[in-house]
Amino acid sequence: MTALVVDDLRTEFGAVQAVRGVSFEVDARSTMTLLGESGSGKSVTVRSIMRLHSGSAHVSGTVTVAGTDVLSMTPKELSAFRGRRVALVPQDPTGALDPLRTVGAQLVEVIRWHGIESSRRAARARATDLLARVGIPDPARAVGSYPHELSGGMRQRVMIAIAVSCEPTVLLADEPTTALDVTVQAQILELFADLQREFHTALLLITHDVGVAAEMGGRLGVMYAGRLVESGPTATVLRDPTHPYTRGLLDCVPDPHVARGALRVIIGRPPLPGEKFDGCPFAPRCPHKTDECLAAEPPTAALPGDRAVACIKEPAWTR
Amino acid sequence: MDAVMEAVGLRKTFGSGVRAVDGVSLRVGAGQTLGIVGESGCGKSTTAKMLLRLLDADDGTVAFQGDNITKARGKALRALRARLQVVPQNPQTSLNPRLSIGDSVEFNMRVHGVAKSRRRDRMRDLLARVGLDPSYASRYPHELSGGQLQRVAIARALSTEPSLVICDEPVSALDKSVQAQVLNLLADLQRELNVAYIFISHDLAVVEHLADRVLVMYLGRVVEEGSAGDLWSSAMHPYTKALLSATPGRGRDRIVLAGDLPSPRSLPAGCSFRTRCPEAEASCATGIPPLVSAGGDPTPSPEAHRAACIHAGSVSR
Numbered sequence: 009m010t011a012l013v014v015d016d017l018r019t020e021f022g023a024v025q026a027v028r029g030v031s032f033e034v035d036a037r038s039t040m041t042l043l044g045e046s047g048s049g050k051s052v053t054v055r056s057i058m059r060l061h062s063g064s065a066h067v068s069g070t071v072t073v074a075g076t077d078v079l080s081m082t083p084k085e086l087s088a089f090r091g092r093r094v095a096l097v098p099q100d101p102t103g104a105l106d107p108l109r110t111v112g113a114q115l116v117e118v119i120r121w122h123g124i125e126s127s128r129r130a131a132r133a134r135a136t137d138l139l140a141r142v143g144i145p146d147p148a149r150a151v152g153s154y155p156h157e158l159s160g161g162m163r164q165r166v167m168i169a170i171a172v173s174c175e176p177t178v179l180l181a182d183e184p185t186t187a188l189d190v191t192v193q194a195q196i197l198e199l200f201a202d203l204q205r206e207f208h209t210a211l212l213l214i215t216h217d218v219g220v221a222a223e224m225g226g227r228l229g230v231m232y233a234g235r236l237v238e239s240g241p242t243a244t245v246l247r248d249p250t251h252p253y254t255r256g257l258l259d260c261v262p263d264p265h266v267a268r269g270a271l272r273v274i275i276g277r278p279p280l281p282g283e284k285f286d287g288c289p290f291a292p293r294c295p296h297k298t299d300e301c302l303a304a305e306p307p308t309a310a311l312p313g314d315r316a317v318a319c320i321k322e323p324a325w326t327r
Numbered sequence: 328m329d330a331v332m333e334a335v336g337l338r339k340t341f342g343s344g345v346r347a348v349d350g351v352s353l354r355v356g357a358g359q360t361l362g363i364v365g366e367s368g369c370g371k372s373t374t375a376k377m378l379l380r381l382l383d384a385d386d387g388t389v390a391f392q393g394d395n396i397t398k399a400r401g402k403a404l405r406a407l408r409a410r411l412q413v414v415p416q417n418p419q420t421s422l423n424p425r426l427s428i429g430d431s432v433e434f435n436m437r438v439h440g441v442a443k444s445r446r447r448d449r450m451r452d453l454l455a456r457v458g459l460d461p462s463y464a465s466r467y468p469h470e471l472s473g474g475q476l477q478r479v480a481i482a483r484a485l486s487t488e489p490s491l492v493i494c495d496e497p498v499s500a501l502d503k504s505v506q507a508q509v510l511n512l513l514a515d516l517q518r519e520l521n522v523a524y525i526f527i528s529h530d531l532a533v534v535e536h537l538a539d540r541v542l543v544m545y546l547g548r549v550v551e552e553g554s555a556g557d558l559w560s561s562a563m564h565p566y567t568k569a570l571l572s573a574t575p576g577r578g579r580d581r582i583v584l585a586g587d588l589p590s591p592r593s594l595p596a597g598c599s600f601r602t603r604c605p606e607a608e609a610s611c612a613t614g615i616p617p618l619v620s621a622g623g624d625p626t627p628s629p630e631a632h633r634a635a636c637i638h639a640g641s642v643s644r
Binding site: 046189191219261269270277293 | 366472474505508570574
């Protein structure tokens with residue numbers, strides 16, 4: 009069964025259209041990665057799925073989790089839904105944990121709130137077990153630790169333990185390894201894969217790092233200016249990108265085999281939120297643009313191999 | 328090749344016994360780039376601060392263009408800083424929000440005694456060189472993107488015609504598509520101006536691309552050094568191998584290190600990497616391994632490929 013369906017999601021903050029018609033599906037146990045730079049709308053997409061925006065945001069389209077519509081939920085339904093059906097692993101675990109309470113207390117709170125265990129004792133046993141499962145050494149002691157007593161990598165493991173504590177249908181991870189060192193990043197990415205196998209959770213991962221996307225496999229969606237400009241199986245998209253932006257992102261990864269000063273670059277900068285464009289938003293930076301690109305924003309076209317791209321020149325420009 | 332900067336045996340211990348830097352030696356030649364790579368807490372930024380004389384070393388010496396600057400003070404230190412500039416990580420906080428871009432660049436020249444009549448022309452020339460239209464001179468930092476601000480920080484650093492610029496994570500805060508632009512700019516400016524860089528980063532891919540020579544640091548010590556090619560093709564230290572494999576998307580077999588960085592307050596006896604090392608043996612606990620060159624050459628050249636691992640000397644190339 010499809011765990012998460014997002015269809016024509018649009019999120020606006022006043023005149024600023026942060027997400028402009030994003031659609032994708034994630035099956036149980038599988039992974040979808042949203043790849044994009046700052047301001048591309050990837051984090052807003054995740055926050056919209058969890059309904060975390062304040063009243064100033066206008067969210068339209070459809071979001072369903074295990075068949076249940078999310079955008080029409082009442083506040084009461086939402087509080088039973090968040091953390092139970094959908095859980096979030098944030099970028100910065102230090103800011104997300106309460107510094108004045110032990111990690112055990114913060115786990116127990118979630119477990120009891122959602123009625124997974126009702127007794128304090130049983131909830132604490134489950135908390136200890138979860139800390140062990142996310143690879144924290146000496147979990148019986150860690151359960152009584154305060155966040156400042158743990159390293160950044162260990163704090164992120166605690167956040168992951170909290171996120172999977174109620175065995176959610178969908179796990180959302182917003183740049184979960186960006187604040188961590190690369191050797192710790194490798195451990196955390198491996199942990200996600202293990203937990204997916206164990207809990208059958210669907211994972212929606214957000215990253216700005218092409219390398220992280222490549223590691224996670226599954227499906228990939230490349231976001232630019234609030235839209236998915238390219239999507240498909242991660243391995244094929246990265247091997248044979250069809251959108252000029254995806255190709256540009258792959259080309260500008262630093263490589264010791266490229267002569268110094270000769271890295272291929274994407275000219276200009278990513279658009280600011282709310283910036284207006286004529287036609288394709290990537291056109292000002294695109295090496296293949298023509299007048300046609302400035303006339304209208306390209307629609308998303310399906311390609312063979314379960315892929316899609318929003319570029320009018322595709323697939324001609326690659327040949 | 329003349330060294331622009333040479334440091335020998337730098338040490339720094341902070342208050343409660345945190346050994347941040349423990350015997351780091353390095354050398355960077357004129358017009359060359361030395362890369363320093365390592366994860367948080369490895370001492371790379373503390374090393375940079377000692378080289379810049381923003382922190383006093385507990386032990387060791389820093390020589391800059393042949394002069395021992397370890398104890399330089401007052402006027403001598405100020406004169407030195409015109410030739411030794413820095414590009415910090417975060418351009419949003421390193422530029423004064425109340426100075427226009429042009430004034431920020433000119434201010435650096437004023438501090439270092441560049442004649443007033445020359446400052447304006449030179450500022451405009453530098454903005455053009457870093458790829459910014461001269462009309463940006465009158466704009467303020469909040470009007471610029473992160474990539475543009477980092478170009479301004481580079482222009483400011485180059486305004487006093489330095490021989491060496493220490494770049495501390497200069498592209499880490501930038502989007503990937505913009506990061507490549509700034510890396511190309513740094514390389515182009517080095518060719519034009521023959522300036523040397525010490526380039527500090529946690530990102531091995533960035534350092535390998537830009538640097539002639541690379542130091543890999545772990546818990547305050549250099550664990551491996553060599554040319555970018557040496558490290559890429561024949562890394563000797565297990566930590567370097569793990570770093571290479573942990574850089575995602577390189578298609579290498581991943582070496583996942585067990586556990587976390589030990590506390591710098593209580594380092595393990597012997598090799599400080601042995602608690603996470605997949606190749607550790609009992610003998611790794613007996614002493615801190617010195618840097619030895621590939622093949623065990625007893626008198627290696629300064630350009631030799633060296634690693635601080637008991638297995639390193641026996642590795643044939």
